[in-house]
Structures are given as structure tokens and as C-alpha cells.
Amino acid sequence: MKNLKKRRKNMDVKLEKNERIDDLEYKGYKIIQNVEGFCYGVDSVLLSDYARGIKKNTKVVDIGSGTGIISILLCAKTELKKIYGIEIQEDVAEMSRRSITLNDLDGRCEILNINIKDVEKYLDKNSFDAVVTNPPYKKENTGLKNIDKKNLISRHEVECNLEDIIEKSKYLLKDLGELFMVHRAERIVDIMCLLRKYNLEPKNIRFVHPKVNEKPNLVLVRAVKYAKPYLKIDNPLYIYGEDGDYTDEIYKIYEKRKK
Numbered sequence: 001m002k003n004l005k006k007r008r009k010n011m012d013v014k015l016e017k018n019e020r021i022d023d024l025e026y027k028g029y030k031i032i033q034n035v036e037g038f039c040y041g042v043d044s045v046l047l048s049d050y051a052r053g054i055k056k057n058t059k060v061v062d063i064g065s066g067t068g069i070i071s072i073l074l075c076a077k078t079e080l081k082k083i084y085g086i087e088i089q090e091d092v093a094e095m096s097r098r099s100i101t102l103n104d105l106d107g108r109c110e111i112l113n114i115n116i117k118d119v120e121k122y123l124d125k126n127s128f129d130a131v132v133t134n135p136p137y138k139k140e141n142t143g144l145k146n147i148d149k150k151n152l153i154s155r156h157e158v159e160c161n162l163e164d165i166i167e168k169s170k171y172l173l174k175d176l177g178e179l180f181m182v183h184r185a186e187r188i189v190d191i192m193c194l195l196r197k198y199n200l201e202p203k204n205i206r207f208v209h210p211k212v213n214e215k216p217n218l219v220l221v222r223a224v225k226y227a228k229p230y231l232k233i234d235n236p237l238y239i240y241g242e243d244g245d246y247t248d249e250i251y252k253i254y255e256k257r258k259k
Contacts, residue, residue: 018037024073025255026255030102030103031067031099031102033095038066038092043182045073046253051178052074059084060074061131062083064087067092067095068100068111072103072105074132075109084110085109086116088113088115096111097111117160131179133181135160135181176224176226179195181220182220183218185208185218195221195223201227203224203231204222205222205231206237207219207237216236220234237250246258
């Protein structure tokens with residue numbers, strides 16, 4: 001009876017123009033995405049796996065939550081108590097709220113349509129156990145800009161920059177709280193310098209390579225507020241093998257069997 005009620009509730013979730021429901025292929029979870037907007041990629045999946053050590057009954061903030069993919073996957077993969085997704089774009093936030101309802105996660109996940117710069121008005125200082133973020137990768141005046149405003153905001157530091165995110169992470173986190181981030185590997189110096197500036201000590205970094213013998217394009221970072229200095233460089237993660245298929249580790253992260 002419970003599953004029947006859930007299916008009926010999910011059938012009531014409305015889709016807007018150009019939206020579709022994608023199967024996350026993980027414990028039956030799904031997500032609404034706009035085919036003309038910014039859709040989640042492998043980086044969000046990797047971050048959700050990197051942060052799956054988040055402890056039971058903890059409070060988490062997802063900065064720049066977008067479609068809600070990381071919040072949904074963390075609800076599926078961990079026993080967190082509550083996660084708040086912060087998303088500045090009103091229509092994207094509204095779409096992610098419908099994804100939360102679609103997965104019957106309204107009690108565990110809440111989307112705030114706010115600018116992270118204003119977070120003090122909505123969330124308490126030093127009150128969260130973890131922060132996760134997949135921020136815009138490009139500095140505001142670098143790289144080719146996408147004409148579409150949604151993609152521009154998602155990819156470029158237009159509404160907030162890396163320092164804003166790290167500064168507000170310090171505000172949100174309890175002492176010894178954890179920050180998990182995925183970013184472009186080329187920004188690693190910026191990331192390390194800003195983490196230290198705001199007393200978020202880098203504890204683990206893991207470089208992500210498209211293939212063996214190719215340079216890394218992503219980096220996964222874990223930092224801890226007011227922790228003692230000690231950085232561990234984790235083994236590199238490779239996305240594709242020589243055959244062009246996912247590596248065994250990527251299949252394990254996606255919890256799929258290799259064909």
C-alpha cells in the first residue's frame with residue numbers, strides 16, 4: 001500500500017515544457033531535467049560518491065544545487081538527517097523541488113531559492129556537519145561564454161565565485177565539519193589557497209583523469225574546518241579504459257555491472 005501511494009504521488013508531479021524524467025538507475029530514484037538547460041554530468045555523480053561517508057543523522061548543505069542531483073543521490077546513499085539545497089535560479093530551484101517530491105524526499109531535502117551570499121538570513125552559523133558543492137568552474141571573464149543565461153550561471157562565476165562559496169562554507173560548518181567539492185583540476189591552487197584562508201584545512205584530494213596517460217580535468221577535494229594540517233593525495237580516478245568503456249571503478253560508483 002505504501003509503494004502504491006508513492007507511485008500515485010509521483011504521477012501527480014507536473015512536467016513543464018522541455019522537461020523529462022530521467023532514471024538515475026539507483027534504487028529507483030529519478031530526476032526532472034530540462035533538455036534545453038544544464039543537465040547533470042559525471043562530476044556530480046563522482047562528488048556524491050566521494051561524500052558518501054557523511055555520517056548518520058547529520059545536517060548538510062548543497063551549495064549550487066542545480067537540478068538537485070547531488071542532494072538526491074546523497075539522500076539515497078547516506079543516512080543524513082536533512083540536506084538543504086541552495087539554488088539561485090528560481091525556475092531551476094522549482095524544478096528541483098518537484099524532483100524532491102518525485103522521490104518522496106520532502107522531509108529530508110529542502111531547496112532554498114537564494115543567493116549563497118545571503119545565506120546568513122536563512123541558515124544558522126556553525127550548525128552543519130557537511131557542505132557539498134559542484135560550483136561554477138570558470139572565472140567570470142575567462143573562457144567561452146554560453147549565450148543561454150542558465151548555462152552561463154551554472155558554468156561561470158557570475159552570481160558567486162569560489163571565494164564566496166568557501167567563505168560561506170566556513171560560516172555554515174561546525175568545528176571539524178567537512179567540505180566536499182568537485183572542481184576543475186586547473187583551479188587547484190585557487191582552491192588550496194582559499195581553503196587555508198578560511199581555516200578549512202585540505203585533508204584529501206583526488207585527481208580525475210579521462211583516461212590513463214591523459215592529464216586530469218577534475219579534482220575532488222575534502223577539507224575540514226579547523227583541522228590540523230595533513231594532506232593525503234588519493235589514488236587517481238580514471239573515467240574510461242583503453243577500450244573506451246567505463247573503468248571498473250566508475251561502474252562500481254554507478255553501481256552497474258560491466259557489459
